[in-house]
Amino acid sequence: MSLLQPSAPPRRRGRFARRARVLHGTARDARVPFALHRSVSVIVPAYNTAPVLPEVLSALVHRTGGAVAEVIVIDNASTDGTADVVRELMASDPLIGVTVRLLENPENLGYGGSIKRGFAELVPSAPFVAVIHSDQQCEAAATLIDMAAAFALEPEPDVVLASRFRDGSVTDEYNLARRLANHFFNAFTRTISGLRMSDAGTGIMLARAGAIDRMPFMQLTSGYQFHPQLNLLIYGDPELVVAEVPLCWRDATVGVRFSLAGYALTLTRMLLTFAWQRRVRRRPIGEAVVATSRRAL
Numbered sequence: 001m002s003l004l005q006p007s008a009p010p011r012r013r014g015r016f017a018r019r020a021r022v023l024h025g026t027a028r029d030a031r032v033p034f035a036l037h038r039s040v041s042v043i044v045p046a047y048n049t050a051p052v053l054p055e056v057l058s059a060l061v062h063r064t065g066g067a068v069a070e071v072i073v074i075d076n077a078s079t080d081g082t083a084d085v086v087r088e089l090m091a092s093d094p095l096i097g098v099t100v101r102l103l104e105n106p107e108n109l110g111y112g113g114s115i116k117r118g119f120a121e122l123v124p125s126a127p128f129v130a131v132i133h134s135d136q137q138c139e140a141a142a143t144l145i146d147m148a149a150a151f152a153l154e155p156e157p158d159v160v161l162a163s164r165f166r167d168g169s170v171t172d173e174y175n176l177a178r179r180l181a182n183h184f185f186n187a188f189t190r191t192i193s194g195l196r197m198s199d200a201g202t203g204i205m206l207a208r209a210g211a212i213d214r215m216p217f218m219q220l221t222s223g224y225q226f227h228p229q230l231n232l233l234i235y236g237d238p239e240l241v242v243a244e245v246p247l248c249w250r251d252a253t254v255g256v257r258f259s260l261a262g263y264a265l266t267l268t269r270m271l272l273t274f275a276w277q278r279r280v281r282r283r284p285i286g287e288a289v290v291a292t293s294r295r296a297l
C-alpha cells in the first residue's frame with residue numbers, strides 16, 4: 001500500500017501540458033523508502049544559529065530513519081560561534097563526527113551563495129540532495145522523513161518540495177504578516193508564470209541530484225530570491241515530476257530576520273522581470289529566470 005496518495009490525478013492537458021507534473025502527498029505514518037536509505041545528502045545553511053543547530057544536526061543524524069548519508073553545514077561567516085559549536089558537537093558525538101562536514105565560507109556569500117556552494121559540492125556525486133535550514137523553523141527529522149516518504153508516490157517524483165501553504169500544512173506559529181505576504185506572492189507568481197505551485201518561495205526540498213543538475217543553479221542569485229527562482233525552474237521543467245508535501249513552519253527564535261519590505265521589493269522586481277522576459281521577449285522559462293538574477297538580490 002502506498003503511504004502517500006496523490007490527491008488528484010496529475011494533469012497533462014491544457015496550459016500546464018508543458019510544465020512539470022505535480023503530485024500532492026499527504027504524509028501519514030511516513031517511512032523512508034528503501035531506495036533512499038543512506039542516500040540523502042543534506043545541505044544545512046547556517047548563519048548565527050549556534051543555540052539551535054546542535055539539535056537540528058542531532059535530529060538529522062539520529063532520527064531520520066536511516067535516510068541521511070551525510071550532512072554539510074555551510075557556515076556563512078557567522079559571528080556567534082556557530083562553526084565552533086558544530087566542531088564541538090562533531091568531537092563529542094561519534095556518529096555526528098563521521099556524518100557531518102563543516103564548510104566555512106570565508107565571507108558571507110549570501111543565502112543563495114551558500115546553497116550554490118552546497119549544490120556544487122554534492123550534485124556531482126550524491127544520489128539525493130536535501131536542503132534543511134539550521135534555525136528550526138521546521139522540525140528537521142520529521143520534515144526530511146515526510147519528503148523522503150513522498151518518493152513512494154507513483155509516478156516517483158524527481159523533486160519533493162515542502163509547502164507551507166497546502167492541505168495539512170501548519171503555520172499558526174508563523175508571523176501573520178509573513179504568512180499574508182507569502183500568500184500574496186504565491187498568487188502573484190502563479191498568475192505571472194501559469195505554474196501551479198502552492199509555496200513559490202519554499203527552500204525546504206529533497207531532490208534527485210540529477211534533477212538539480214539540469215538547472216543552471218550557479219547562474220541564480222546569491223541572495224534570498226534563490227529559491228523563488230529555482231522553484232520556477234523546477235515547476236517549469238516538463239521532464240520533471242514534482243511532489244509537494246505539507247510543512248509545519250513556525251517563527252525562528254535565532255538568526256537574523258531579514259526585512260519583509262526589502263524582500264517583497266526584490267521579489268516583485270524579480271517577478272516583473274520574469275514576466276517581461278517571458279511575455280514580451282518570449283524567452284523560454286530557463287532563460288527568463290536566469291535573466292532575473294541581476295535584479296534578484
Ligand SMILES: Nc1nc2c(ncn2[C@@H]2O[C@H](COP(=O)(O)OP(=O)(O)O)[C@@H](O)[C@H]2O)c(=O)[nH]1
Pocket residue numbers: 045046047048049076108109110111114133134135137203252255256257258
Ligand atoms: N539571514 C541569513 N540567513 C542565512 C544566511 N546564510 C545562511 N543562512 C541560513 O539560511 C536559513 C534561512 O535563512 P532565514 O533568514 O531564516 O530565511 P527564511 O527562513 O527563509 O525566512 C537559516 O537557517 C539561516 O541560518 C545569511 O547570510 N543570512
Ligand SMILES: [Mg+2]
Pocket residue numbers: 133135137252
Ligand atoms: Mg528561517
